Amino acid sequence: MFPTRASDDSAMTATVPSGPEISALSPHPEGDRVGPVMEKYAISRDLKPIFTAMVLLLLSIVVFANRPADDQPSPIDFSRQVRPILSEHCFPCHGPNDESRKAGLRLVDRESATEELESGFTAIVPGSRDDSEMWLRITDPEDPMPPAKEHNELSSKQVEVLGRWIEEGAEFAPHWAYVTPEPSEVPVTAHDWPAASIDHYILAQLQAVGLEPAPDADDTTLIRRLHLDLSGLPPEPDRIAEFTNESGEEAYLEQVNRLLASPHFGERLASFWLDLVRYADTVGYHGDQEHHSWPYRDWVIEAFNSNMPFDQFTIEQIAGDLLEQPDQNQLVATGYNRLLQTTHEGGLQLKEYRAIYMADRVRNLSETWLGGTLGCAQCHDHKYDPYTTRDFYSFGAFFADIDDEDHLRNPYGGLNSTPTRRRPEMRLMTDEGRSRAEQLARKISETKPQIDAAIEALVPEQQAWEQQLVARIESTERRQSVWVDDVLDTGGTVSGRWNFVAAEGVPAHSGQVYRKQSSDGLIQHYTVGTTEKTITVSDGDVLFAWIYMAADSQPAAVMLQCNTAGDWQHRALWGGDEIVYGRQPESSAAYQRMGKLPAVGEWVRLEVPFESIGLKSGTVVSGVAFTQFGGTVYWDLCGVENASAAPAPVVEALAVAAADRTDAHRLVLSNYHVDQSQQVVALRSQLASLQKRASSLTERQPLALFTRSLESPRTVRILPRGNWLDETGEIVEPKIPQFLGSLETGQRATRLDLARWLVTPEAEGGIGGLSARVFVNRVWAQFFGEGLCSSVEDFGGQGRPATHPELLDALAIEFIDSGWDIQGLIRRLVLSRTYRQSSRPSPRAAEVDPENLLFSHQARHRLPAEMVRDASLWISGLLVDQLGGPSVKPPQPPHYYRHLNFPPRKYKPDMGSNQWRRGVYVHWQRQYLHPMLLAFDAPTREDCTSRRHRSNTPLAALVLLNDPVFVEAARSFALRITRWQHDLDLIGRDSAGTDEEAIVFAMKRATSRHPEPSEIELLMNLLESSREHFAAHPEQVKTLLDAGAREAVDFIEPVDLAAWVEVARAILNLHETTTRE
Template sequence: MYRLTSRHTLIGLLVCLALPIQVCFAQNQVSFNRDIRPILSRNCFHCHGPDSTHREADLRLDLETGLKSTTDDAAVIHPGKPDQSQLFERISSKDTNLVMPPADSGKSLKPAEIELIKQWIAAGAPWSKHWAYQQPQSSSIPDVKNQSWPVNWIDRFILSRLEQQNLQPAAEADQVTLIRRLSFDLTGLPPTPQAVDQFVKDQSPDAYEKLVDRLLASPHYGERMAIYWLDLVRFADTVGYHGDQDHHISPYRDYVIRAFNENLPFDQFTREQLAGDLLPNPSLQQKIATGYNRVLQTSHEGGVQRKEYLAIYAADRIRNFSGVWMGATMGCCQCHDHKYDPYTTKDFYSLVSFFADIDEDQHLRRGADRIPTIREPEIFLYTDQEKQQISEIEANMKTTQQALKTTKQKEEQKTLKQKLEQLKKDRAAIDKRALKTMITVSIKPREIRILPRGNWLDETGPVVQPAIPEFLGTLKTEKDRLTRLDLANWLSAEDGYGLMLARVMANRFWYLFFGRGIAPVLDDFGGQGGPPHYPELLDQLALKFYKDHWDVKQTIKFIVMSRAYRQSSLETPEQRKLDPFNQRLNRQARFRLPAEMIRDNALTVSGLLVTEIGGPSVKPYQPAGYYRHLNFPKRKYVADTDDRQWRRGLYVHWQRQFLHPMLKAFDAPSREECTAQRPRSNTPIAAMTLLNDPTFVEASRKYAEDVLLNGGDSDAQKIGYAFTKATSRAPENRETEVLLNLLNSNRREYRSQPKAAVELTKSGLAKTNQELNAKELAAWTEVTRALLNLNEVVTRN
């Protein structure tokens, strides 16, 4: 392989620049899974892959037999002899009638890719099964020269590779950076100034580990993890289709928070969501967990075609199920066999059959004007007070009904009947305001057929029974039919999908704490995803997660305790040029905080954040008229007017068709589909949101009040107090100077425009301290607005 040394040739340099960076720093040989399979998948599998219906020339290149089974005279691959291999001949041909991929396919191989295939064939064309469909394998922990750097074996895998390339890991981040990084990563909130001081002063050898343990024990840890899980399962407060009406599901979100806080083993977490209703004597929380099966997009429009929407819901379920738990894109199999992976259309509908016992008719038989108070199957989640009230009302009703039977007086009976009617109204009123949530209740499974080309009008396809994808084996049962519980158990079983599920989740945990997965595509471990940059490390993490009995907190602690996690995120120009995506992992990552955390950070710094855990969704300030296009029925957004206004972003009402503008500006998904990795954009709209969203203006005002009351006597002291509160560090002299100039500039402006100052100090619901001078408060509010807009404040470092 080509290496970036002073001796590489021009061709070698061009090859390295053209290739994915992991190829450039591979050591001695071309890897089929890492280097060759992705090339074939991108360029060849569409016509010569798993999809038998559209396969050309009866040639299948995703299997070893397809590559090597022909005779020497017509060998697709002739190991050791590229010039006698048809594959190399066709991809390197200059003849437009012979070259592959054909010109009209829109695909072509780069010279560096052709060279790689040539090298692979010359080396004997070693083939291996796709890495994601092999069970994770244990490997020996690498030796390293620098024995003092590693904390655990994560570090040894990384350092070993770096040392082979004569590279060094980054220095450890300073303590302030570490506590901010850990606080955001594990709780989604910034550290308090007191917590920072305590950590910086703690010189004990286990100071860092104590911090990790404290943050993992925080109730806010569950909230932070829930943000990610709710993206995966496409949680929202509305149905998505047509009128996008509200549905009752917020208790499911609280179940997720509780599960992470209580460190529910991930296999049980999986089982309860997919099939909690099928467990023996399911608890209330296990019933609530089955809300997962009800959180898909649905329609409550009266004229929907039943069979069409049953097909739509089925496809939605399998897209999400396969994406969340398998890291697979099985939605591609709805109409034809997968073009890049070994999943078939039969596999798709066999998985649909597992979910055929869910009562979809509850989404289909009511129009928007006929939705009752409770949408079966739902349950009421009464508070203790409501339970007491119900008990009293029902006892009173029973007494009144008995009295009606015995009294003979058209006046006493009339009074009793009026009383009974009132009691019924009181009882109904409790149900109207009580918290409800959708759950899953198993019914007789409906018949599932393969839909040819996904056509819901075509009923000629064969009937299928519940089954796992055929290439992954078979799942047997002593019962008449496999159930969702069987599927959930298979997902976590060692002789089932368990170790591969562990790899999917280990990769996602890594993403949360390094900004990228070890395998770069978090929801596609198949042919169109990317191979892991440290495959042995990923497998070892998966095995640890499984052997630790699916202990999420223990796995996360192991990752964040590593020296690799603690590295500085500062990068040299050379690192940025040679490894822009940090695939070598010789530094940490810097990236903008998720949308919810940006909101939570501002509310925390201002002192406004309400830290209550759980409860119904909340409605913060939102632009007037934003819902004007919502119909069936028309709706007007009414923002909360109490302390719900300052709840965490996790609890913001999630309207799929009209996601809150602040969340949308910072790339939160609408949650129509599984989102395993949010995009990170940098737009003027985001900057304008930070400056002008009423939540951020109000937070800046309260932040400024705190600075004026508690920041010290001089302007410089107040600047230092405000800066430290936002960034956890003291400002540099230049920063203080800039902020003082901003302060004095705004003082002059508001002295000349006192009405504007008064208007600014009225922003939001939070009461203004009337003892403060409005012009001075307004000037300081502009300073704190600037602080909340700093890149350092909205970036996880």
């Protein structure tokens, strides 16, 4: 698929060619580096692209300086030295984009760059810079290129690189990221530092610029780093002691394997993936309503914990629904396709949002898996990479089969509700629920043939039954139609509490159970349309219901109501005047006072002639309501007693001689015979009960977004300049970007074809080498602070060249060969000596490599937002160790949602143990992300986030001091400290621990190290001054200790506890507590 990179022998000597020079230095924006040396040489993050090139330049200068005098410098490397210059300075006007091209000059490949232009000039004459118009223009002192007005001037060193390149033949090469990864020889160095091949690659680069690796981190720092990186939580002090006592390679490997096997590993690793795929609990646009996305998050955590191979991890997310007979988990995985921002705004334009959604999916998949910026080709061809507008829309066509437009076609269905409707959604079954559902399905399948057999057995009896029915009709016998008995038919509208009970000391009047209602006031339950037996009233028909009123809990009044044409205006009342519904001072046409309450302690039949409550013959009654005020009432059989022994259609059919009856007559009679069969009625009732239980079981299961494919994918057109109103563009089919090859499927390509292409090696027609590079680079950045290619989000022309391309290729190749083993990759990284270095740079490293792009020492940085929260909860003992489940809502400012509408919302924080769960489970509201997460730079996840930026502001410190979760954490931590101090079994002696010992205990738990004497002194001073302060201000003690979830404390005085809370707050606020080094 890709051209193959030529073997690079320079890896043996770690020669890295030069690049653009650095232009300026500025103080480090994060302020979290160690020592004045780092502060002095820290570099602005905005200048990092330039600095990356400077590091490469320094590498080449040092290597060249170490060569013998007669040794010629290495040839210019196009990919590492020339392409970055062309991309940054030349491609805006002479790059891949045809629309923005100036003077007809295209510097993308050798053929176009060396051809004669319409002006008669030739930009590049290979072998001769003086004959090359490009050289003349970039060295023209009067009118240089790029023009001065663009403020994008070339440095003198960059000009010389271009000149040398022309002199050497102006050879072009494919962009490094799109070249198939090739194995290289591991650099050999006369050094005993490397423990793995990774270390050889790193060491070779360091030695090339005269650097040495940092010393190994001490055991305490290393084990803390490992725990934070692999579990997201600090280590227990006992774990630290165990490791420092045993130490050595085997002990370290044991710790690595233990942490990789921990369920916390998946929770830790999931955060970076959720940033990439823009996971959130809300839809994003307009009302930002909640949707059912959390099962996808749990799937990601479980996938990492189970070490799902990355190729399977990829395929199931993008196209799990297209696999043969996908299981529930594979469908949940396809929730990835539904994580984009959506809108439920009324009056939206369907075509506009089709274009928006498609663009979102293209951007996200290309950045997440390809490290590409294909989204930049939505309106025009990419200015820096070979992506065309056709590529963009052809790539988007892969998603044209996703059924995700119900909310666009009917936005009002979810406009003012949250969670909102985002069909398709699926119910998630647990193993236990699935077993129960299968049992019910089996019973339902067994009952249906029994009903059919019972109906078939009635056929021989039909004639005799008809004769008996004629006799009953002639004798004017009345007929009953039952509406409610032992079960409630499904399919209609019900309200109130339908408590079907038995064994209350009251025998059922009919069937096995009855309904119980108890209340101190007005209470009602009703049903509308829950039976096919709607009644058309005839003259003389009577509504009836059997009730039993408890002698020791008699109601003040009971009432029956009938539903007609959607209203409840026809009522019959027994007893007092307490029921307010439709209350009238005396009986009227639709309101009938039936007199006193019936007798108590026995079943009594309430009867209401329909005409007495204003219902005339021909009125359709579709529901009934059962109302009482106070007391306990048991409600049983309810229905209608008809004046005739059979309905009018049956009577009419019987009046026709058997020989003259039509098929319609015979059907009416046979159906009525079936309806009157006690055996059939019993079996149907049993079936309805089973179906209701099955439906109830399903409805109790949580919902999850998933992907469902349309039978006919939507048509996708190229939108000229991205204009969704312009339908003149050409229709396109699903295709991968043209410069990356093609999918030979023989039919319309699908998402499954796309997913498999992403993880198929180039030799087999895929792009797996690039996908592996991108993922490996992301994982490297998680454990070393920067990627081997520091622009983790962009492997294209505007990205930064890899500082260690051979190492990146070696890791990508091994990742694929291992079966895409994610845990195996991480194990290899953390076992390297490079990972185990100290985070303190030498003065020389701080000067030569201030951004640590050569990995001369480990990275040191503040914990991500979720881990800041998790660490404080863990230190305090509050953290709830529960895996998975719906998102949780910790406390936040009460009016934070005041501008969140459609619908207006009031935040309801979880007040139980849920508020102490890990940050990965915290509710992610895109428009109003939890303030604590925002203060620590968590992304809103409105779009793909490949890297989180870090900032230090007063808000972060204020959160740690005043956020209710952290205040409660400090209180709990203080209790933990003082309990240890007073627990003689824990401290192993006969007297309580001293305050100094308690401070040592606290510092070890929070920072994983023994405090210095000066630190103990400072905290002791804080403790004593706090005791004095709170003794003088007891009202503040109550305010502080009443915060959050409280528990009774009897072993310590409140003033003393409050003082320890202040110490705990100080420790939790330490830079060291929230820092990984």
